[in-house]
Every structure is written in structure tokens, then in C-alpha cells.
Amino acid sequence: MKLNKSIIIVAGEPNSIFLEIFFKSLKKIKSNTPIILIASHKLLMMQMVKLNYNKKIRILDYKNIVNSKLDNKKLNLINVNYNPSKAFESISSKSNSYIENCFKIAFQLIKKYDFKRVVTGPISKKYFLNKKYLGITEYISKKFNIKKNAMLIYNKNLSVCPLTTHLPLKFVSKKIDKKLIFEKIKLINDFYINNFKLKPRIAILGINPHCESIDKFNEDDEILKPTIKKLKKLNYKVTGPLPADTVFMKNNLKKFDVILGMYHDQVLTPMKTLFEYDAINITLGLPFLRISPDHGPNEKMIGKNISNPLSLIKAISFLDKH
16 A cells, blocks of 8 residues: 555644544554554553553654555554653643644655545644634644635534634624635535535525524625525535524435534534534545544543544544545
């Protein structure tokens, strides 16, 4: 198998449940696609002991990775220096440079060897992003000079995409415009055509309750309706604007492959209620497939060995098939 067919995994926040669910995932996944983990060897060993997991490790030289033996009989690791005092600590800015170095190595490999499959572990928006980026989607896009991106929360039965991502509600209505809607719809449409050979049926939600407003300016009437009309003329399979309080009812869900919401929780809350961990976060618009499990570091559960690995299993399995 060619080197760039391998799956790169950036472990992300060291004080999280990620390595726990990674260990659990390796027990479940039967794949010949080599997996390359970018993380701290010291941290890995400490958490293996803490979580009672054992697997032999093959440390790779990322500067000479073309000559590396790659299979999943051992855990393929690119070591990044990090010096934790114990297996799990509180999340803080202490890990920022370590996380950044993990990403730097991953980005170097992607650019040099044209890797197409990447999984990223969760990070702390508060400490790592530190208000510089809305989310990791925007962070990675910036590193590759990508200005048009979308966050697709994918399940084979239904996916959702927020028009605005981790944006405070008071700013949402100011961000809604025709250009942004066109960008997201095109990215979603292209992704489904390229990966599943189908044009997705996309529901576009309104921003106001029942798509009605007591204000003189109604975004649903003034922005969404004319934009959807133009999208239909361009042969996109779009419907809307639809009220968010009824679109997720069972009979309505049968009509759509993707639901585009106006803000984060408008679509992620019902999505997680419906599918829980059976969904993955895919960044659209990048020159490679980047996926993350659909949850955060979950500091409250670190070290307890009770976290559900399903989302990461789905992420790796998706990349294995695409």
C-alpha cells in the first residue's frame, strides 16, 4: 500500500478521553490500512498503564517515513516531546505547544506526501484556540489557506451542517448571507457526489421560530427565500426555509440527506439526540479528508475507562473505505 493511503491520527488534547477511545477502537477495527498516530510516547505509555491497555509500539522517524515499515501489528507512532507529571492532568495552556507541534508534523506530512486521510482528536477551544479561531475546522483551514469550509456532522442516514459554527447567538443573524449559504450548499453537494455518487436532498432551516419574525426585517423572507429560489434554478436539491422545530420529526427526516441549520445548536442538538455517538465530524473544503469524533475532550470522564469509542471507530472506518 502506498504511504499516502495511510491514516494519520493527531491525538489532540493530552488530557482527554481520546487515547482511551483510540485504544478501544484498535480492538474493534479490522483494517489493513496503516494507522499512524502522532502523539507523545511518554504520555502514551503512562495512559496505557493507567487504562490497562497493552500494544507494542513502532516509533517512526517522520523525516524518513518513506522508508518505514507500516502495518497495524504494532502501533505506528511519531513521537512528539511532552512531559506530563502523571497520566492525566487538568486541561490548561501547558499542552498548547505540544498540540501545535503534533499538528505541524501532520501538516508537513500532508503537504509533502499528499496524505488524504486524517483524524484529529479533540482540543480545548478555551486554551488551545484561545479565541483566535471559532473551532478546529477554521484552524486547520487557515493552515492550508482554505477560505471556504463547512462542518458536516455525518451519519449515513442523516447529516447536518451549521451555517455558522461556534459563534455566539447574538452574532448569528449578522453572518447569514447569500454568499455563505451558496458556499456551504456547494461544498455539501460536491462531497456527496464525490463520495457517494448522489446529489443530496438538502433541507435549509430558517433562523426565526416558525420562520416568522416580529421584527420588520425577517431574514427568512429577505435572505433565505430568494437564495433558495436561486439554488433551485441551479439544480441543487434544496427545500426551505423550514422551521427547525418540526424538520427533525421522523416522517420529515425521510425526505432529506442533509439539514443545513443557521447556527451550531440548531442542528447539533437534535443530531446528537438522534444518533448519540454514531456520527462523525467531517471538514469539507480541504484538499484531504479530515474527520474527528463528534465530541470534545470530556475532562470529567478522563481516566475512568468508560468512554464510548463508537464515533472514533466510525471515523476510522469511514476513511478506510474512502
